[in-house]
Amino acid sequence: xxxxxxxxxxxxxxxxxxxxxxxxxxxxxxxxxxxxxxxxxxxxxxxxxxxxxxxxxxxxxxxxxxxxxxxxxxxxxxxxxxxxxxxxxxxxxxxxxxxxxxxxxxxxxxxxxxxxxxxxxxxxxxxxxxxxxxxxxxxxxxxxxxxxxxxxxxxxxxxxx
Amino acid sequence: xxxxxxxxxxxxxxxxxxxxxxxxxxxxxxxxxxxxxxxxxxxxxxxxxxxxxxxxxxxxxxxxxxxxxxxxxxxxxxxxxxxxxxxxxxxxxxxxxxxxxxxxxxxxxxxxxxxxxxxxxxxxxxxxxxxxxxxxxxxxxxxxxxxxxxxxxxxxxxxxxxxxxxxxxxxxxxxxxx
Numbered sequence: 164x165x166x167x168x169x170x171x172x173x174x175x176x177x178x179x180x181x182x183x184x185x186x187x188x189x190x191x192x193x194x195x196x197x198x199x200x201x202x203x204x205x206x207x208x209x210x211x212x213x214x215x216x217x218x219x220x221x222x223x224x225x226x227x228x229x230x231x232x233x234x235x236x237x238x239x240x241x242x243x244x245x246x247x248x249x250x251x252x253x254x255x256x257x258x259x260x261x262x263x264x265x266x267x268x269x270x271x272x273x274x275x276x277x278x279x280x281x282x283x284x285x286x287x288x289x290x291x292x293x294x295x296x297x298x299x300x301x302x303x304x305x306x307x308x309x310x311x312x313x314x315x316x317x318x319x320x321x322x323x324x
Numbered sequence: 325x326x327x328x329x330x331x332x333x334x335x336x337x338x339x340x341x342x343x344x345x346x347x348x349x350x351x352x353x354x355x356x357x358x359x360x361x362x363x364x365x366x367x368x369x370x371x372x373x374x375x376x377x378x379x380x381x382x383x384x385x386x387x388x389x390x391x392x393x394x395x396x397x398x399x400x401x402x403x404x405x406x407x408x409x410x411x412x413x414x415x416x417x418x419x420x421x422x423x424x425x426x427x428x429x430x431x432x433x434x435x436x437x438x439x440x441x442x443x444x445x446x447x448x449x450x451x452x453x454x455x456x457x458x459x460x461x462x463x464x465x466x467x468x469x470x471x472x473x474x475x476x477x478x479x480x481x482x483x484x485x486x487x488x489x490x491x492x493x494x495x496x497x498x499x500x501x502x
Contacts, residue, residue: 166408168381170342172374177349180370184356201352208348209341216340217332241337 167244174267177205178283199286206290207297214295217241227321230299231258238295243288256321260292261314268313281309285317292317339410339433347438350449364448371455372462379460382407394489397466398425401457401487409433413485423489432476432483440477449477453485465493 181201217238224230235247239262249261267284271277285307293305301321308316353363382388382404391397398415405427406412413427434450448454454470461468467490474480 167338168378169374169408170338170345172377173342173345173349175377176370176373177345179373180349180353180366205345205348205352208351209345212344212348213337213341217337237331241332241334242341 171267171270174284174287177287178202181205182283197283199282202283202286203290203293206287207294208290209287210291210294211298212294213242213291214238214298218299224299227256227301228252230296230301231260231319234292234295235260242291256323258319258321260317260319262317263314265313265315268309268315271312273312278309278312281312281315282307285309285315289317292319335410340436343434343436343438346434346452350447354444354447360444360447364451367448367451368455368458371452371457372459373455374452375456375459375461376463378404378408378456379463382460391464394422394425397461398427398487401427401460404460405429417484417486425487426473427485427487429476429483429485435477435483438477445478448472448475450475450483450485457485457487462493465495467491467493 181199182197184201185198218233224233231250231252235250239245239247243262243266245262245264245266247260248263249259251259251261265285265288267288268281271281271284289305289307293303296303296305296319302324303322304320306318306320308318310316350363350367353366354360357363357366385407386403388400388403391400402413402415410433411429411431413429415425416428417426418424432450434453438449440447440449450472454472457470458468469488469490471486472484473486474482474484476483
């Protein structure tokens with residue numbers, strides 16, 4: 164598939180489908196909350212599988228930081244067509260990945276108007292990150308933070324046990 | 325962050341990304357919906373929504389003009405297949421009246437890495453493509469029907485997608501406007 168549009172449209176439809184499904188469920192339960200966990204889970208499955216195909220010919224990562232660097236560079240360019248702009252860590256299992264022009268947000272209006280809708284379009288990616296890291300044996304929580312579109316921060320919190 | 329960005333074959337990654345994402349979506353739908361018919365129907369609808377937008381992208385990128393006849397349309401959809409799925413289907417099996425034809429795909433990137441379990445044998449996994457064709461053509465005033473005749477997932481030699489021309493849509497004015 165030479166074209167990237169298809170993936171963007173597919174992602175859009177996933178968001179649409181899940182939200183529509185939510186609405187039907189919410190009518191029954193009269194709940195109002197937007198449940199994005201299904202989108203996240205679809206992302207998780209995708210990430211879990213794609214990372215395996217990407218890394219199958221690669222040497223083992225040195226450590227956690229090395230893995231994160233891979234996610235920020237090669238992995239991000241493969242999927243989001245650019246590298247992460249900034250990676251920060253407290254060296255205790257918290258990583259913050261900042262993308263100043265996140266692929267799924269660049270098509271949305273840049274103002275504040277649709278900021279509320281932004282979580283819908285980052286949930287899939289939270290899942291992708293979580294799934295990929297899970298397959299590399301790093302269990303974590305991933306949340307996203309959007310303050311100014313189209314920039315987005317992903318917080319990764321590694322769960323140690 | 326000095327690693328080169330060309331480590332992966334972008335084309336292949338793109339293609340696998342779509343395949344895997346689509347697979348995850350279908351799996352989720354099977355969980356959500358009761359019958360496989362409902363899933364097939366939903367997939368067609370999602371495809372339709374994508375097609376409605378995809379045609380815009382296609383026209384913008386190719387700068388293509390009006391089609392002269394259905395044969396012309398078929399050729400252009402063939403180009404679209406190559407652009408978006410990276411495969412070139414054959415246009416074949418024209419009906420005598422010239423209003424029905426098929427796309428025959430030797431391989432279908434959407435079903436790479438996919439296997440259907442026994443209990444889902446009647447799932448129309450590739451209905452997304454049928455929907456996309458219908459949606460895209462509706463935006464250029466062509467009402468068509470599209471369905472899957474043969475499917476490699478079900479052990480057929482090729483994947484065959486049939487398209488039937490129904491009618492030309494006329495521009496409908498919004499009510500109250502002349």
